[in-house]
Amino acid sequence: xxxxxxxxxxxxxxxxxxxxxxxxxxxxxxxxxxxxxxxxxxxxxxxxxxxxxxxxxxxxxxxxxxxxxxxxxxxxxxxxxxxxxxxxxxxxxxxxxxxxxxxxxxxxxxxxx
Amino acid sequence: xxxxxxxxxxxxxxxxxxxxxxxxxxxxxxxxxxxxxxxxxxxxxxxxxxxxxxxxxxxxxxxxxxxxxxxxxxxxxxxxxxxxxxxxxxxxxxxxxxxxxxxxxxxxxxxx
Numbered sequence: 001x002x003x004x005x006x007x008x009x010x011x012x013x014x015x016x017x018x019x020x021x022x023x024x025x026x027x028x029x030x031x032x033x034x035x036x037x038x039x040x041x042x043x044x045x046x047x048x049x050x051x052x053x054x055x056x057x058x059x060x061x062x063x064x065x066x067x068x069x070x071x072x073x074x075x076x077x078x079x080x081x082x083x084x085x086x087x088x089x090x091x092x093x094x095x096x097x098x099x100x101x102x103x104x105x106x107x108x109x110x111x112x113x
Numbered sequence: 114x115x116x117x118x119x120x121x122x123x124x125x126x127x128x129x130x131x132x133x134x135x136x137x138x139x140x141x142x143x144x145x146x147x148x149x150x151x152x153x154x155x156x157x158x159x160x161x162x163x164x165x166x167x168x169x170x171x172x173x174x175x176x177x178x179x180x181x182x183x184x185x186x187x188x189x190x191x192x193x194x195x196x197x198x199x200x201x202x203x204x205x206x207x208x209x210x211x212x213x214x215x216x217x218x219x220x221x222x223x224x225x
């Protein structure tokens with residue numbers, strides 16, 4: 001069935017370093033891949049997305065890479081800050097199925113000052 | 114501007130009692146609406162989604178049901194709660210294909 005999973009459940013980085021969070025997916029029919037940030041007790045917040053026909057997209061301090069050959073997605077955060085500490089989820093969206101999002105398990109990012 | 118409201122924020126209910134969680138969206142018309150459940154330390158599991166009034170798609174068999182009585186209102190219900198229904202419930206919406214999904218702040222449900 002459809003699934004999106006993450007390689008690592010936790011990631012600890014030093015403030016100022018770059019962070020890389022990885023994700024594997026299984027549904028080749030997904031239209032978009034999205035990264036969400038979730039702080040404790042809150043709903044997920046959109047970070048960045050990438051269409052399935054792209055391989056890289058950059059935002060402010062974040063870059064998403066998509067490798068369709070190996071069905072792998074990654075989120076790179078430059079100059080990680082304490083405020084980046086949260087759980088990060090990758091998700092895939094299938095637009096011909098009501099735009100539903102299928103989420104992975106999540107990676108908890110901890111930034112050490 | 115568009116906003117999404119979800120309530121209550123926390124809820125403690127006894128086993129066997131009914132449930133009604135409400136979600137409303139403002140500032141847009143005909144949104145796609147979603148209910149997700151999140152277990153502690155886990156990802157979000159899609160429960161239901163709706164592309165229009167009265168149109169509900171169920172993703173997993175469960176003790177819950179959803180209804181969309183109005184364009185911007187989405188309700189999650191149960192006739193009799195089970196202990197396993199405990200979790201963090203999130204409502205979300207999108208405004209169309211390719212659009213970003215916005216989430217409510219969630220309801221923490223504890224069934225005792």
